[in-house]
Amino acid sequence: xxxxxxxxxxxxxxxxxxxxxxxxxxxxxxxxxxxxxxxxxxxxxxxxxxxxxxxxxxxxxxxxxxxxxxxxxxxxxxxxxxxxxxxxxxxxxxxxxxxxxxxxxxxxxxxxxxxxxxxxxxxxxxxxxxxxxxxxxxxxxxxxxxxxxxxxxxxxxxxxxxxxxxxxxxxxxxxxxxxxxxxxxxxxxxxxxxxxxxxxxxxxxxxxxxxxxxxxxxxxxxxxxxxxxxxxxxxxxxxxxxxxxxxxxxxxxxxxxxxxxxxxxxxxxxxxxxxxxxxxxxxxxxxxxxxxxxxxxxxxxxxxxxxxxxxxxxxxxxxxxxxxxx
Amino acid sequence: xxxxxxxxxxxxxxxxxxxxxxxxxxxxxxxxxxxxxxxxxxxxxxxxxxxxxxxxxxxxxxxxxxxxxxxxxxxxxxxxxxxxxxxxxxxxxxxxxxxxxxxxxxxxxxxxxxxxxxxxxxxxxxxxxxxxxxxxxxxxxxxxxxxxxxxxxxxxxxxxxxxxxxxxxxxxxxxxxxxxxxxxxxxxxxxxxxxxxxxxxxxxxxxxxxxxxxxxxxxxxxxxxxxxxxxxxxxxxxxxxxxxxxxxxxxxxxxxxxxxxxxxxxxxxxxxxxxxxxxxxxxxxxxxxxxxxxxxxxxxxxxxxxxxxxxxxxxxxxxxxxxxxx
Numbered sequence: 001x002x003x004x005x006x007x008x009x010x011x012x013x014x015x016x017x018x019x020x021x022x023x024x025x026x027x028x029x030x031x032x033x034x035x036x037x038x039x040x041x042x043x044x045x046x047x048x049x050x051x052x053x054x055x056x057x058x059x060x061x062x063x064x065x066x067x068x069x070x071x072x073x074x075x076x077x078x079x080x081x082x083x084x085x086x087x088x089x090x091x092x093x094x095x096x097x098x099x100x101x102x103x104x105x106x107x108x109x110x111x112x113x114x115x116x117x118x119x120x121x122x123x124x125x126x127x128x129x130x131x132x133x134x135x136x137x138x139x140x141x142x143x144x145x146x147x148x149x150x151x152x153x154x155x156x157x158x159x160x161x162x163x164x165x166x167x168x169x170x171x172x173x174x175x176x177x178x179x180x181x182x183x184x185x186x187x188x189x190x191x192x193x194x195x196x197x198x199x200x201x202x203x204x205x206x207x208x209x210x211x212x213x214x215x216x217x218x219x220x221x222x223x224x225x226x227x228x229x230x231x232x233x234x235x236x237x238x239x240x241x242x243x244x245x246x247x248x249x250x251x252x253x254x255x256x257x258x259x260x261x262x263x264x265x266x267x268x269x270x271x272x273x274x275x276x277x278x279x280x281x282x283x284x285x286x287x288x289x290x291x292x293x294x295x296x297x298x299x300x301x302x303x304x305x306x307x308x309x310x311x312x313x314x315x316x317x318x319x320x321x322x323x324x325x326x
Numbered sequence: 327x328x329x330x331x332x333x334x335x336x337x338x339x340x341x342x343x344x345x346x347x348x349x350x351x352x353x354x355x356x357x358x359x360x361x362x363x364x365x366x367x368x369x370x371x372x373x374x375x376x377x378x379x380x381x382x383x384x385x386x387x388x389x390x391x392x393x394x395x396x397x398x399x400x401x402x403x404x405x406x407x408x409x410x411x412x413x414x415x416x417x418x419x420x421x422x423x424x425x426x427x428x429x430x431x432x433x434x435x436x437x438x439x440x441x442x443x444x445x446x447x448x449x450x451x452x453x454x455x456x457x458x459x460x461x462x463x464x465x466x467x468x469x470x471x472x473x474x475x476x477x478x479x480x481x482x483x484x485x486x487x488x489x490x491x492x493x494x495x496x497x498x499x500x501x502x503x504x505x506x507x508x509x510x511x512x513x514x515x516x517x518x519x520x521x522x523x524x525x526x527x528x529x530x531x532x533x534x535x536x537x538x539x540x541x542x543x544x545x546x547x548x549x550x551x552x553x554x555x556x557x558x559x560x561x562x563x564x565x566x567x568x569x570x571x572x573x574x575x576x577x578x579x580x581x582x583x584x585x586x587x588x589x590x591x592x593x594x595x596x597x598x599x600x601x602x603x604x605x606x607x608x609x610x611x612x613x614x615x616x617x618x619x620x621x622x623x624x625x626x627x628x629x630x631x632x633x634x635x636x637x638x639x640x641x642x643x644x645x646x647x648x649x650x651x652x
Binding site: 153242 | 418456466467468480483490491
């Protein structure tokens with residue numbers, strides 16, 4: 001059996017790849033199954049060198065390319081490739097091409113392969129917006145207020161229908177804001193939540209554009225990857241017809257984040273964070289859901305991070321080269 | 327100002343066209359505005375002859391064709407063109423091409439025209455399914471259990487996002503089952519609800535595949551068209567950000583329908599209806615929502631039919647040639 005990871009060269013894709021390679025198996029319906037190969041697909045070629053990995057560079061919005069990635073041996077597909085929220089909002093056509101068309105091409109390719117591959121779709125809590133209740137539950141109606149959230153929700157609907165038709169065995173998980181994102185800042189509107197940890201730990205200044213009381217619903221890269229693997233492992237009967245799920249996360253305020261930063265990086269790191277209000281970002285973030293009741297996910301065995309300090313410590317462990325302060 | 331009606335040769339399109347031509351104006355923000363031309367677009371050429379009507383035949387799933395329909399003078403677009411539920415389920419690719427791609431091409435064309443046309447999208451109560459509450463409200467999460475409903479819901483999301491981005495001024499209305507549909511039976515799974523009225527009134531036998539207690543949420547063609555016009559008339563501020571709306575309808579059981587049939591067509595008509603269980607249809611219909619609380623639509627001034635007998639009498643008036651029994 002082969003595994004395909006789209007967006008495989010990204011930080012979540014690479015972490016997922018490492019986890020799979022370490023184990024050599026992937027859990028399917030509670031059993032560890034060996035795989036022969038992982039196709040790591042992204043815009044740029046992945047850097048993981050392993051005889052089991054085939055790094056492929058190309059565009060997810062090119063149907064012929066996408067079609068060539070999926071074959072009869074493809075048993076598992078993890079679809080992470082996406083244009084992030086800020087970029088999808090700034091460049092509408094790019095977002096539609098990558099997030100909507102790309103997802104559809106991938107699902108079409110899975111259908112054409114004819115062996116009903118297990119497909120994990122990385123959706124987002126950005127599907128929620130509008131008149132939100134104080135606590136978002138599994139029954140809350142998604143009403144995205146950005147093109148990214150709209151495109152992710154359409155992806156979920158396609159995964160749902162392709163599953164119902166028997167073309168794939170799909171699962172969509174709505175991922176909280178992933179913190180701490182390693183690497184350079186990207187186009188995600190939520191980027192500051194990672195920036196105020198990552199940049200000070202690297203010895204750089206960071207700007208906090210929202211108030212310190214601002215709360216967000218977050219997950220670490222490690223926990224996100226563990227939950228991706230769990231989502232794949234669950235049997236179709238565990239999911240039933242509803243293939244979209246709000247993943248568990250942690251509610252953290254920016255104040256909580258800064259406390260964890262001080263605990264891990266000390267006062268010197270903390271002093272690198274500068275409060276500088278950005279009304280556009282404040283307004284946007286105020287429309288995001290921060291508190292969730294994820295009973296269904298908990299019942300299905302998904303587990304969130306323990307606390308925010310553990311998230312920061314895991315980031316330091318996973319990204320030793322990005323740490324400049326003690 | 328010009329008006330475009332897609333699916334304009336269908337029975338709802340033709341009824342809408344007649345209403346617009348009779349009046350010569352269309353309500354916009356509470357004011358009657360004159361129009362110069364109505365483009366009636368459909369697979370087949372429309373038969374309405376009027377100097378103000380341009381009948382155009384073509385495929386909604388051809389982007390160049392669709393693009394040619396919308397220009398700077400297009401102030402109002404009514405998007406009715408669709409493959410119906412049974413057909414979209416039986417021919418997945420056709421449904422995707424017409425209901426999803428066609429809608430997207432139309433919205434892209436409206437965006438390219440650059441004058442933010444007012445767009446009415448005819449969605450459906452088929453967006454609801456799954457674990458439904460006894461009464462569907464404006465807060466119920468759509469969870470379509472058929473490809474038709476999925477495609478309509480994706481269309482709503484696109485209308486929502488194109489509106490939010492300022493490309494169009496869109497409105498999506500979720501239409502109840504339209505009864506009595508004139509003409510030949512089509513691929514709609516709900517077709518029997520019209521068939522048991524239309525066929526006996528034409529002197530033909532009709533089959534009732536579900537139990538007489540089965541309830542449905544219905545609207546007459548006349549009321550549907552009135553509500554389309556009202557949806558266009560309302561100002562953007564009446565809608566706010568939520569551009570999807572459950573339209574009011576009537577709850578009728580098949581028993582209610584047969585009583586109205588007898589009242590209008592007599593015992594001879596009633597005797598032409600034969601109960602013949604079809605488990606597939608029964609199962610499907612049992613997943614449909616029949617009872618709605620449409621408070622938001624009522625507050626916005628949408629009004630349903632008075633009762634089912636009026637619906638049957640209106641059908642007889644509007645379709646004199648289709649009536650064989652007195």
